[in-house]
């Protein structure tokens with residue numbers, strides 16, 4: 001493909017200076033024939049029916065695919081609303097499945113660690129294990145920690161296959177929220193059960209009422225946020241440590257020309273954590289030196305990077321849309337991938353360089369890559385083998401190595417436990433200072449910016465625009481996933497970003513010692529945001545439920561089905577959530593758009609809305625938060641009154 005055919009300049013395609021540099025190099029030199037998702041997005045237009053923009057497509061039976069527009073139905077009589085609801089429900093089920101299967105593996109791993117069957121791994125946060133076990137209804141007393149871990153593993157695993165009742169972890173939500181779920185019959189009985197029921201109910205000839213179908217999609221998504229994802233986050237903290245503030249660096253400049261560069265990519269922390277630990281092993285470093293390298297440099301992409309950044313400070317060199325660009329530096333000896341968001345294009349692309357692509361999950365193979373399967377009992381051995389393979393490949397570099405000299409500092413590690421600690425100090429850790437700052441208006445509200453990159457949306461641009469505009473207006477911004485890496489790359493996750501923040505937000509961040517933009521973790525860690533919101537409600541003064549809080553969520557560059565599940569469980573938890581960039585694929589069904597906005601707002605206090613214009617997204621989110629402040633009667637700014645001693649003496653005791 002000739003790059004000169006592209007009409008869109010790198011400046012318009014990406015906000016990331018390092019990515020643009022590689023694109024310019026591609027266009028000018030030897031890499032001219034190579035294409036990336038940025039190029040493919042220009043030559044391949046997306047289907048307007050499949051994307052729901054000008055109609056709806058159903059392929060749920062062999063009488064179709066049926067392309068339905070306006071007042072037409074499918075062959076079986078399915079209406080546009082039914083088809084749009086079924087499609088959305090299936091996307092949500094797939095997103096829930098992805099997060100939850102990840103959580104299931106971690107629950108299984110916890111049991112193996114308890115039994116000493118996972119070499120190199122141990123229980124790192126016992127306190128968190130005790131809290132998690134308590135939430136699962138497990139007896140603690142003075143039992144051995146490993147027994148508690150084994151029981152917690154079994155109980156967590158049982159929540160996936162549970163058939164009746166309620167999954168225990170919904171009790172982490174405020175009482176009022178639980179009642180709303182019970183009243184609307186959306187409490188998940190078991191994580192897997194709800195996914196299966198979505199698939200059944202959306203089969204031809206079963207559930208054919210759009211609202212009823214989407215109620216089940218909500219139940220499924222609640223099973224993700226308060227079930228599968230919650231389990232994944234809790235157990236990751238137990239086994240790999242609960243994140244605390246940590247300094248790191250980001251972007252492609254963290255690749256090192258003189259060292260063996262090994263990239264971890266995907267979503268799982270298990271094998272990648274071991275690789276990072278082992279990269280400091282003297283024997284392996286000596287081996288690298290014997291092959292002419294100065295050392296071993298492990299860096300990451302996507303949410304595997306986020307997981308390991310939060311705990312071990314590994315450098316994220318990029319987010320979803322950087323994965324192909326990173327290979328084009330010619331500096332990567334080996335890219336080891338696990339699950340989710342790994343582009344198949346890496347298979348062919350890495351062949352054009354010396355880079356080895358290694359798949360490790362029993363669930364993910366990519367044609368043309370090397371498969372070295374990870375099992376819990378071979379982690380250490382496999383990590384060592386993979387590092388040695390990367391070292392052996394160092395001398396095979398071909399052509400020019402070009403690493404853009406672009407890096408940014410960042411602070412990550414804002415688990416809800418660390419935020420509480422940062423706010424209150426070791427002896428009085430609490431969310432009280434945050435609640436007070438929101439009540440007195442120094443912080444206007446909290447906005448979560450989450451989700452992916454999308455090759456049809458300028459890379460990182462919306463994440464960074466919204467973050468800057470919101471902190472300027474005194475909104476605290478919390479980020480996860482690729483959104484977090486985007487803002488980190490442009491330097492917004494450092495205390496220096498305070499200069500962009502409004503006066504009120506800045507005063508709180510300075511007093512507490514946190515940046516105005518907080519990295520909360522990977523995409524599965526959006527469940528952490530649910531926990532923060534529950535604890536803020538519990539702290540008091542801002543209503544009785546999450547839906548009372550002056551908060552909102554935005555997925556401005558979303559692309560994965562997981563994002564739809566996240567958006568839906570946020571709405572089900574009472575949060576106004578806006579998607580931008582590419583539309584939610586229900587655009588042409590007014591019936592479904594009304595359900596996920598008006599109906600869901602009536603039922604759950606949150607709504608899911610697609611807004612294409614990014615300025616309008618900003619205005620809508622601010623408008624929503626201000627309406628919540630008004631309802632809480634905290635919309636009028638109270639003047640801080642400073643009294644001198646004389647004035648104090650005149651005050652009567654109360």
Ligand code: SF4
Pocket residue numbers: 058059060061062063064065066073074075076077078083204205
């Ligand atoms: Fe067409 Fe109905 Fe079959 Fe869907 S289920 S493909 S609308 S006939």
Ligand code: MSK
Pocket residue numbers: 267302303319320340341450451452453480481482483522523524559560562563
């Ligand atoms: S990696 S799901 S592109 S956030 Fe979690 Fe990024 Fe979205 Fe994948």
